[in-house]
Amino acid sequence: MAEKTLDDLFHDTLKDIYYAERQILKALPKMARAAKAPELRAAFEKHREQTEGHVDRLQEVFEIIGKRAQGKTCEAIQGIIAEGEEIIEEFKGTAALDAGLISSAQAVEHYEITRYGTLKAWAEKLGMKNAAKLLDATLQEESETDMALTSLAKSAVNSAAQKKVA
Ligand SMILES: [Fe+2]
Numbered sequence: 752m753a754e755k756t757l758d759d760l761f762h763d764t765l766k767d768i769y770y771a772e773r774q775i776l777k778a779l780p781k782m783a784r785a786a787k788a789p790e791l792r793a794a795f796e797k798h799r800e801q802t803e804g805h806v807d808r809l810q811e812v813f814e815i816i817g818k819r820a821q822g823k824t825c826e827a828i829q830g831i832i833a834e835g836e837e838i839i840e841e842f843k844g845t846a847a848l849d850a851g852l853i854s855s856a857q858a859v860e861h862y863e864i865t866r867y868g869t870l871k872a873w874a875e876k877l878g879m880k881n882a883a884k885l886l887d888a889t890l891q892e893e894s895e896t897d898m899a900l901t902s903l904a905k906s907a908v909n910s911a912a913q914k915k916v917a
Contacts, residue, residue, distance in 0.1 A: 761873045762818060768866040769809045770822030775859060776802050778832045782856060785839045788849050788908060794899055795856070801892050808885045812874075815882045831858045850912035853904045860897040867893060 779802060783795035813820040835855030842848040867890035874883035 757873055757877060758816075761870065761877060762816060763823065764866060764870055764873075765809065765812060765816075766821055766823035767825045768863065768870065769806070769813075769820060770825045771828035771863065771866070772802060772805050772809060773822060774825075774828050774832055775863075776806065778835065778859075781839070782835065782852055785843075786849055786852055788903075788911070791849050791852065791903055791908065794896070794903060795852075798856075798896050801896070805889045805892070808889055812870075812882045812885055815879060828859070828862060831855070831862055834858070846914050847912040849908045850904060853900050853908055857897055857900050860893050860900070863893045864890065864897065 776799065779795050779799040783792050783799065786792040786795060810820045832855075835852070835858075838851040838855055839848070842851045867886050871883050871886040871890055874880075874886055
């Protein structure tokens with residue numbers, strides 16, 4: 752077997768997150784439609800737009816390493832998204848739905864944060880400054896989204912979830 756190095760890991764992981772971002776792009780409109788609180792719907796819509804930018808940045812990183820932009824099935828994100836769909840099904844029409852949607856979205860964000868954190872560190876190690884910058888820009892947006900979701904949950908959504916719908 753050919754020897755594999757950090758370059759191969761970087762390429763593989765890039766394909767993983769590229770696949771994940773495109774799945775997320777499809778999942779976010781469903782989550783926005785399901786959300787009851789207008790602020791939560793707006794947060795999902797805003798993040799859908801940002802996610803388009805994340806896909807573009809990844810395409811730029813593929814260009815930097817001279818590879819075709821290509822995804823590789825990521826079972827982790829499939830599982831996280833499937834759990835989110837389960838929450839939409841099982842909590843439809845209940846006061847707890849929005850809190851559940853936030854929990855799913857944060858699971859997605861945290862998955863992305865680990866991937867971008869790793870990819871950024873590897874890009875730096877491999878001497879790819881521009882790639883590291885692109886990956887960091889997305890990492891910042893994922894972290895900001897995560898924090899915005901936390902404050903939405905704590906300021907209103909979790910309390911609303913405690914009340915039974917009359
Ligand atoms: Fe993203």
